[in-house]
Amino acid sequence: MAETEVEPRIENNERSTMQKVLEMIANDEMSKATETIEKEIARDEDASPVFDFTLANLYFQMEKFEKALSSYQIAVEKFPKFRRAWKNMSLIYVRQGRLEEALPGLTRVIELGGSDAITYGLLGYAYSSVENHISAESAYRMAILLEPKTLDWKMGLARSLFKQERYAEAASLCGQLIENHPDRSDLWLLQANAYIGLNQPVKAAEIYELVNHLGQATVASLNMLGDIYINEELYDMAVESYIGALEKDPEKSTDRTIRSAKVLSARGAYEETRKLVDTVEGLRKDQLSEDQRKDLLKLKARLAVADGSDEEEVNVLQQIVELDPLDGEALILLGQHSSRTGDMEKAEFYYERAANIEKFEADAKVRHAQLLVKSGKYDEALPLLRRAQQVKPRDNVQEYLEQVERVSKNR
Template identity: 35%
Template structure:
């Protein structure tokens, strides 16, 4: 039997994202994919046909295949193209499916997976129970990320009798990537029973458990893996996410600290740490991790850190948010999108207003409106600023900005309510009422309804006193 170079399957890895309980499949290089022992053992890229269980060859076809085998024996590497050409010459719509299968093997070995799939599919169409053709095509589709199509092929292969560790493991991988996590768990468990040494299947099982919120079970699987791979940052990070899932942030922090001490911290793992500390109100400690994450890699997506600055601002951690904004600008300036820049300007405006730096906020907001005249948030912030000045000129300017903000659909309700509150502050209740009524028509809110009733009562009382 003539065997090709070993084929490989990329590992399924768990990449834990900060603040969320997810893990996603990661793939190794193509070369690593095809050289893994469990793939090499299961994907027998043979140029001979098992005539008892697979399609027969005519005498002429047998001669052609023998010639190909002789060519390969004489020169295993150099004659591959010539051998493929010889096989292609004898393939016809009526020829044996075995020839299409052999052609598929040649193309798979060349790395032309698309063409390999074409010939495997042709073989399966000619001979519908051709197990190896169906299974090989499914493996190629996994490598190309065509998980739904691969799932059908692997399921069919299992129906025809394939139940080895690789078939079951790849079935689990396809289920994970089509978000069928319970089925993935079942497939991975069977793959592990068939071969408990394959790390890929253990990682896949841990992911399927995490996605089903079976955190304690996933911790058990990951801890078992850590016995053999105690310096794996991916495993430690996954364990930390699992502990966060069972509402044990203290242990999650302790576990993630191990990753840091191993010297394997990543921007994601540092953000993970910062998020946990921020959720516990330890903003200064959180800031140290966020700053380290920003400084670690200037090529990462700045939106992650823009989101962090938004959360800090919303929590009132203005000093820390200001530092994060400064670091974002200094580290990611070339990568910042126009929307990123607008978001940062809005945050600076909010911080300036909240910290009574009124004069500083005006040029920021005016720049935002100059860039986007329909920036509802900037219009509303500017309106609130002038309304809070509580003088005639301020109220006049505020009304102009409130009116412009009401013309921006996604900000209309908030602008109507804020404008109404401004009129209430001025004791102009009659002008506030129609604004609140309009807001309720657009988006009925119980607390605004109660507020409207109170304003109506005060307005009636005001009228009665005159």
Template identity: 30%
Template sequence: MRIGIYSKVALAISFLVAGSEASAPLFSLTDSDPTSQEFKRNYLGSYGINAAIEPRLQPEDRETYDAVLPHLNSDLEEAIRILVDWVEPESNAAFNFLLGSLYYMKERMDESEIELKLAIEKHPSFRRAHRTLALVYAHRDDVPKVIEHLLKVVALGGGDGQSYGMLGYGYLREERYRSALGAYQSARVFAPDSFDYKRGEAQCLLNTKQYEQAVALYDELITDSPSNPEFWLLQGNALLALDRREETAANLEMARSLGGETFENLSLLANIYIQNESIGLGAEVAASSMQHAKPGDADVAMRQLEYLIRGRYWEEASGLATAFEKWLEPKLEANQAREFAALCAAIDLGLGRNKVGIGVLEKVLEEDPLNGTSLLLLGKHYMESNKYEESEYYYERVLSVESFRR
């Protein structure tokens, strides 16, 4: 038989971030944002043609190249006009690439894609054309195509920090964490202090359960940005996975002081305190969590309340119930409201307010005759009051509740 609220309640320690175990929200890019002007300048580099790995200019190409060259750093529209007038279907792929790059710089992405694809069709190993086409797809948020062309860049010997960084972010968005980790580690060979690359690598370490390494890298990120609560929380994930709960609690408290208060974070902090037998502190934090709770959080909150009741921490449970009533009760569904009423009645019984508690439980049973928690509480109350017939009556009714028979 299931023993309801007096059974052992396992307050499962969950990770701080919703979703899969140890996952984290995708972060916004800062120093490696492919849409930034600085990134474009650094990534595209010179418009000159690298004859060693790209289509060679033939003598007949020189006139076009010399005509457009003076405008590349001063008047991109004029450079585009010249190329549009002069470039023909059979022209050198280098000019398609150049025109596609200029269109990209002017954010004319459709035209850029057409020219870059023509360049690659004419010269499949055109590395810089693959690089720039990857950027076009990055602007369109087409992650699979970004990855496809960046892999071409790497295969053609163009594995620089920016390419590996973009590749890592693409893999991260597709939740291919091991691939993303390898790409970010390669990117950091070129730019070891990049904030984005550190952040990406740390997130991948967390998602691949390499918790010791994740803790160490989050130390660096916290040093770089000590007022960012997210880093304290994510490092807390790793510390919790290593069962370093006191350090986890310290991280949660730091995040809390920096404005990182959510129901999930505070609920976890409360669980840690309660399991470490700091009951008063845990109940206080749990009560604070209620103002951040959403309707879907009610069951978790009631499990915390149930835990305190099971331990007979009546005053702490009463304080938590008051906070629950203020912040969450208006959001409850009918069955949750009855369950909460039964838990409040358990507190009343524990504090000696028997008449109030019994009245609430009987009212719950009027609405829901198979409310197992209420039946169990009444059975236990009458047993402790030596009213065995009444106790047996309620215990027998509990046996008719499917979920309480196991």
């Protein structure tokens, strides 16, 4: 497209004013230039869009972005093919992180023949922000074609491939880029994530460890490394990774670390669970939320059970109930403890309290029924089991209910 098609004209009677403005700009008299153009536009609303464009550029330089956007908009309304105005307007949107709003302008620039690497690269970036990864890939490939040495465009392409779950291509491209940029941790981390997508966790772990040794590990990479080690049953190494993540960002990592401790506890890795619990308490004791404190207390209760310390278990569970009288899980665990120690009356008390909490009614009634069956009170157990099935039908509970019914009839 010829330049005359994408650049508006300046009428002869406007040239002298524009020449004065350009001289002011050359002399760094920005305020004076701005004032002159504003007066010209106020005098003649139909003034050449070049005035609006120049005014917008001055606002842009002064970081008055909203005013600049408004003036660029007027310029393209007066002259819809004004390519430079579309481009500068898009650059402001990108600078402000308003990437979706940048898309129409960037595509318009390309339609008007502005096919340069920057425009294609920014278009890829904007498409990525709205999860349009196929279009982002196309834009990044065009940017690379025009500017093959720019790493940002290749990184954008790798990310768009990853987002499309084309993990093998993403990992391969990252590998090529790493050869020339071995110090770029973002390349290593993206490649590691691609290996996770390819179900090659050991390869991913090697890369995460490398990044860690480079001192460039992130909270996310350390947590992911911990998850891999858990799946490989390397619990001590998992804990070290989780602690590393927690130390990097205690406030944001606390919930994630507690979830990891729960997984370790479920795997029977009690020593490692205790180490994580102690670390969380040491780093965040005074900043823990009520839910976080409850979660840690529940973990301590499980550890107490694993250690065979009934007294400590009860103490911890009672602390949980003091924090939250409606914690059905803790009430059921207290009921189970009372049942184990032969205090049936107290066990029933806890189960009945838990049954009054909607979320735990079914489980509490089943536990209560089991307690009654153990005491030979089959007829009293049956209504509890039937109610549990009404609230939360389960095959194993139905089988148990039928067994109790048969025993009750045969007595």
